[in-house]
Amino acid sequence: MKQKSSARIVAAVAAAALSLTACSASPPALLKADGVERVSVERSAYPAELAKLRVSARKLGAALLADGGDPGIGNVVASPGSLLVALAMLRAGATGKTAAEMDKVLGLPADHRDEAMNAMLASLDAFDGDPGAVDEKDPPRRPVLRSANGLFVDKGVPTGQSYLRSLARYYGTGVYPVDFMDEATTKPAIDAWVDKNTGGRIKKAPAEYDRKNTFSVLNAVYFASAWEVPFDPADTAELPFTTADGRQVSVPTMSGVQDVVSVQGAGWQAVQLPYAEGFVMRLVLPDSGAAAPGAEVLADAAGALDSAAPSPTQLYLPRWDQKSNFELRKVFGSLGLREMLQTESDFDSIQSGLMITQAGQSASITVAEKGTVAAAVTQINAQAVSGTVPMKMIRFDRPFLYEIVHLETGLPLFMGKVSDPR
Incomplete structure (x- = not known):
């Protein structure tokens, strides 16, 4: 049962050590932890942890592709990078069996998990820009990569000080105190956050709205770049x-x-198409007549592509413009995150009796002659209840896999399957 109190803003409740100050004039006001600055870290200090995060992202990507999202004709676009960030923010407040399960199932680093996530996100920040300023018909030569974190909490339910400190310290995340019972105000506010941070490609939050919720964590990823x-x-x-x-x-x-750069493996060939700076698209094409490869082959292809040299290649690649939506509770169940879905106590450091209620991801991608524009939003809701070289030719004329990778960190931001480009 919620305990409403107009005298208490939930993010600052009982927290003399964590006073909150408004830093945005637009409703709902974004509040940040006073005196808690985001830590400056060097990516080179966490090579092993970053490697684990890349493996974790690929595992999530494989689960999303296997789920397939909305029923359709087999096309899938997903963001394992966005899902990884959202789950890491949730993990920052997990304890007990749920924390152990998340670490084991997702393969998260045993130590310095949040520091490594901070380093990865800081690296992505080098390409930060305004999605709303992008001309999507003419993607920019300087890539725009927006990764935004949002936390909406009910202002009638106390939220843990240490949790808010962790999000501010490692994820640069403030908090939006709202009244979830006031759906007419809060749902449009969350949808507006999604719309703004995806440049309008995704208009609404992906998880179902429930007035009984008291917590919603989101990550949005937007990418636009010319080839x-x-x-x-x-x-x-x-x-x-x-x-x-x-x-x-x-x-x-x-x-x-x-x-x-192109390579061949057992039953497949792969090619790496560079964007103008800092990112690549890797595509994996099964041999004619061969069974469609699983998403795990993307990791094999990545390793082979990293050590290969470029050569002149005749490419045939269809344009595609696709969208997918995922009910993530089903995906979490397929991964084996049962404690995370059932616990009513292991998220107490976030809110007492917090239980996951809804989770979703929406993603979209447009690939054309000039470049690529893609966006995704992940949302997890919860309720507190208590030389002369032979010319190669590659025709992508049958279903294929792809991923968009940030080269500096190796993070797969987007991953997908094209079964029918129409």
């Missing part, structure tokens, strides 16, 4: 593509000769 070498629209033509169910359809297909 290092754009495709010439004059070379785009209708070409055949064999869909996952064996039908042959005609789709707009980009083409061009580029110096790119």
Whole structure:
């Protein structure tokens, strides 16, 4: 049962050591921990921890692709990077069996987890920009990568001081005190946060709204970048593509000769398409007649691509514009996060009796001649109840996998499967 009190703002309750000061004039006001600054860290200090986070992100990506999101024709776009950040923020307040389960299932670092996440996020911040200023028909040469964290808490329920300190210290996250019972005010406020931090590509928060909730943590990721070498629209033509169910359809297909890195594995080949700076798209194509590879092959391809040299390659790549939505409680269950879904006590350091109620992710991607624009939002809700080289040719004319990777950290920000580019 909520304990409403107009004299207490939940994020500052019983916290002389954690006074909160307003830093935004737009409702709801964003509050930050007074005197708690985000720690400055060096990425080079946490190589082992960052490696574990990359493995964790790939595991999450595999689970999202296996789930498939909305029922449809097999196309999937997801953000393992966004999901990893949201879960790490939740893990910062977990204890007991739930904390142990999350560490084991997700493969999170045993030590310095939050410090490593801070280092990873700080590296991404080098490309921070305003999604609303991007012309999506002409993606920028200087990539824009916005990773934003949001925490909405009910102002009638006490939220743990140490938890708020951790989010401020390692994730740079403030808190929005709201009244979840006032759906007419709070739901539009959360949706506006989503809309702003995805440049309008995603309009609404992905998890179902429930007036009984007292806690909602979100991460939004927005990416826009031109290719290092754009495709010439004059070379785009209708070409055949064999869909996952064996039908042959005609789709707009980009083409061009580029110096790119490509490799072959058992039953697949992969190519790495660079963006203008700092990011790449890796694509994995199964051999003709071979079974579709699982998402785990993306990790194998990444290692091989990192050590290969570029060569002139004739590429044929369809354009695609796709969206996916995920009910994450189902994904968490498939991963084995049972304690996390059931506990009513292991998140007490966040709010007493906090229990996960809804979780969702929405993602979208547009890939065209000039570049790529993609966005995703992850939301977890909870309720306190208590030389002359032979020319290669690669045709992406059948279902394939892809991922967008930040080169400095190796973090897979987006991951997907194209079964039918139409």
